[in-house]
Amino acid sequence: MTTYFLRRILWMIPVLFTVALITFVLMHAAPGGPWDRDLSARQVDASTQKVLNAYYGLDKPLWRQFVAYVVGDFTKEGKFDCGLVCGDLGPSYRIRGRSVQDILFEPPKGKSALYSRFGYSWRLGLLALSFAALIGVPVGVFAALKQNSWVDYVSLLIATLGISLPSFVMAIFMIIIFATGLHWVSVVPKEWDNIKAWILPGAVLGFGTMAYAARLTRTSMLEVLRQDYVRTARSKGLHERVVVYRHMMRNALIPVVTILGPALAALVTGSFIIETMFSFPGMGRAYVTAISQRDYSMIMGTTLIYVLLVSIANLTVDFLYVVIDPRIRLED
Amino acid sequence: MAEIAGSQLPINATKLNVKSRSPWQEAWERFLKNKASLAGMIIVILFLLLTAAASLVAPHNPLQLHSGKGFLPPAWVEKSANGKTGDPEFALGTDTLGRDVLSRVIYGSRVSMIVGFVPTIIIILVGSLIGMIAGYYGGNWDNLLMRITDIMYGFPDLLFFIIVLVALRDSWLGQLMNGLFLLFFALAIVNWVGVARLVRGQVLSLKEKEFVEAARSIGVKDSRIMFRHLLPNVLGPLIVLTAFQIPQLIITEAILGYLGLGLRPTTDPNAFFITSWGSLLLDGQTAINAQPYILLAPAICVALVVVAFTFVGDGLRDALDPRMRGTQ
Numbered sequence: 001m002t003t004y005f006l007r008r009i010l011w012m013i014p015v016l017f018t019v020a021l022i023t024f025v026l027m028h029a030a031p032g033g034p035w036d037r038d039l040s041a042r043q044v045d046a047s048t049q050k051v052l053n054a055y056y057g058l059d060k061p062l063w064r065q066f067v068a069y070v071v072g073d074f075t076k077e078g079k080f081d082c083g084l085v086c087g088d089l090g091p092s093y094r095i096r097g098r099s100v101q102d103i104l105f106e107p108p109k110g111k112s113a114l115y116s117r118f119g120y121s122w123r124l125g126l127l128a129l130s131f132a133a134l135i136g137v138p139v140g141v142f143a144a145l146k147q148n149s150w151v152d153y154v155s156l157l158i159a160t161l162g163i164s165l166p167s168f169v170m171a172i173f174m175i176i177i178f179a180t181g182l183h184w185v186s187v188v189p190k191e192w193d194n195i196k197a198w199i200l201p202g203a204v205l206g207f208g209t210m211a212y213a214a215r216l217t218r219t220s221m222l223e224v225l226r227q228d229y230v231r232t233a234r235s236k237g238l239h240e241r242v243v244v245y246r247h248m249m250r251n252a253l254i255p256v257v258t259i260l261g262p263a264l265a266a267l268v269t270g271s272f273i274i275e276t277m278f279s280f281p282g283m284g285r286a287y288v289t290a291i292s293q294r295d296y297s298m299i300m301g302t303t304l305i306y307v308l309l310v311s312i313a314n315l316t317v318d319f320l321y322v323v324i325d326p327r328i329r330l331e332d
Numbered sequence: 333m334a335e336i337a338g339s340q341l342p343i344n345a346t347k348l349n350v351k352s353r354s355p356w357q358e359a360w361e362r363f364l365k366n367k368a369s370l371a372g373m374i375i376v377i378l379f380l381l382l383t384a385a386a387s388l389v390a391p392h393n394p395l396q397l398h399s400g401k402g403f404l405p406p407a408w409v410e411k412s413a414n415g416k417t418g419d420p421e422f423a424l425g426t427d428t429l430g431r432d433v434l435s436r437v438i439y440g441s442r443v444s445m446i447v448g449f450v451p452t453i454i455i456i457l458v459g460s461l462i463g464m465i466a467g468y469y470g471g472n473w474d475n476l477l478m479r480i481t482d483i484m485y486g487f488p489d490l491l492f493f494i495i496v497l498v499a500l501r502d503s504w505l506g507q508l509m510n511g512l513f514l515l516f517f518a519l520a521i522v523n524w525v526g527v528a529r530l531v532r533g534q535v536l537s538l539k540e541k542e543f544v545e546a547a548r549s550i551g552v553k554d555s556r557i558m559f560r561h562l563l564p565n566v567l568g569p570l571i572v573l574t575a576f577q578i579p580q581l582i583i584t585e586a587i588l589g590y591l592g593l594g595l596r597p598t599t600d601p602n603a604f605f606i607t608s609w610g611s612l613l614l615d616g617q618t619a620i621n622a623q624p625y626i627l628l629a630p631a632i633c634v635a636l637v638v639v640a641f642t643f644v645g646d647g648l649r650d651a652l653d654p655r656m657r658g659t660q
Contacts, residue, residue, distance in 0.1 A: 026496060026498075027499055166634070168590065299494075310486065
């Protein structure tokens with residue numbers, strides 16, 4: 001078991017390396033350097049470009065640049081400047097004087113880490129996930145207990161819609177209904193200290209996962225419902241509540257845990273669309289901005305962070321799965 | 333059989349009056365019984381017809397600028413945020429430049445449909461070939477495939493598309509067909525992995541079956557076993573996967589278009605692909621305060637098509653594999 005997880009953790013290294021390599025090659029295959037397409041139309045003249053290229057090490061051969069990015073390089077003063085392996089994602093090409101990890105992880109002055117771009121995204125993801133779990137699971141349980149009633153059909157319909165509709169289409173409908181139609185929230189909230197502003201993006205981001213959790217909970221509850229041990233529990237004269245909570249849900253929720261991995265990945269990748277739509281000050285919007293500005297180092301750094309997050313999420317879920325269900329033994 | 337039995341018996345009543353049906357016919361009948369899937373199929377067909385007849389159905393030229401009529405709300409809106417009233421001539425209003433939104437949405441379906449179908453065909457062909465080889469021969473080919481899949485699974489699809497499109501958009505590859513070619517390429521290069529994995533898994537269990545052994549024992553060539561004996565057995569799951577793959581690609585196109593990375597909207601009157609639903613969503617998003625209605629039509633179209641395809645997929649799964657009924 002330990003060997004299995006150790007191998008899984010070690011396997012993350014080649015995955016991240018390959019992702020870094022692919023991203024690096026593609027970013028450098030892009031025609032033109034980072035300076036000659038400044039959207040602010042401030043053209044950089046040739047001599048300045050040369051200085052900039054030398055400063056950022058872009059005049060070196062491509063493989064040297066890659067090694068410098070991943071491992072690190074010696075500066076002119078002979079000091080070793082550690083790269084990706086030390087968590088250094090390099091300087092941003094557009095926001096001069098700031099490094100990528102600064103932009104993503106550094107909170108504004110006098111605020112806690114929760115107010116950095118990463119912190120904002122993390123909080124939004126957590127909100128979405130709790131929304132999904134706290135609504136999806138009870139709805140699924142309830143629908144299964146009242147199988148073939150109208151409650152069941154309505155929740156199944158909503159679940160089907162939630163699974164098939166992409167979150168950004170949902171976001172558009174929500175914005176049109178609640179922001180431009182009913183004026184409950186502003187279309188582009190400026191103030192993120194107010195909890196009201198968080199409700200829409202959180203709900204939209206979590207909706208797909210909520211629907212999926214509800215459907216899966218229902219299916220596995222229906223399976224458990226017919227098990228002998230449930231009948232035994234009932235015939236012992238146990239209270240219905242005890243039967244549902246202690247005997248049924250414990251077993252029915254095991255498959256639900258498995259979707260946490262894909263769900264987290266969906267939250268991560270869904271977040272940048274949702275964040276952009278709601279002008280949310282998180283990591284996802286920084287990523288989309290970087291795309292439109294062709295800020296290569298920022299795109300690369302954020303991609304690597306996303307990939308790392310998804311790998312960790314998948315690994316955690318596999319681990320949780322084994323902890324919850326003692327029948328599962330992963331081969332070494 | 334039935335006839336012989338019937339002629340020997342004194343009463344003709346036992347004569348079996350059942351026409352023989354192939355499993356595909358049975359599946360088709362099961363599919364038709366599923367109302368949601370049938371409705372989904374009808375919606376898909378309607379959209380395909382709309383796509384084919386875009387130039388006949390669209391009330392206006394999607395590129396024509398109606399001066400002085402920019403930013404109109406849909407016809408039913410009395411007074412929109414910018415104080416303008418809807419014009420019955422433009423059912424869904426106009427965009428910033430005064431182009432008819434309805435016509436643009438109708439023309440936009442061309443891109444969404446082609447993005448749904450063309451990469452899917454490539455994905456299915458390439459994916460099932462590679463999956464078949466890996467599953468049938470095993471060994472190093474199989475290992476290589478599994479390692480590639482591991483890496484692909486670690487790389488969220490959307491991030492990969494974005495990076496490929498950002499990097500190659502301005503190269504000659506990205507210029508082909510207004511960026512559509514690169515979009516096909518990016519979508520295909522990621523998604524074949526899922527198909528290959530599915531086919532590999534199926535082939536792994538099928539190749540141990542007796543009919544394959546029988547075929548091999550009479551000296552049938554490997555290629556013939558793969559395509560005549562194994563492929564028809566994998567076809568069912570493959571069709572189901574296709575039905576779920578198409579809406580996924582349509583969503584991806586919409587997201588990428590929304591990020592400004594899909595098809596380049598053109599002003600060339602001779603162009604076949606003028607705009608896409610994704611690009612229309614981007615138009616709507618940029619003008620969200622003044623004219624949120626532009627978002628509505630493309631969003632509804634994406635939602636309809638995607639839900640319709642999902643219903644078709646659900647129905648196909650239930651029809652082709654009755655054992656899987658009701659499972660996710």
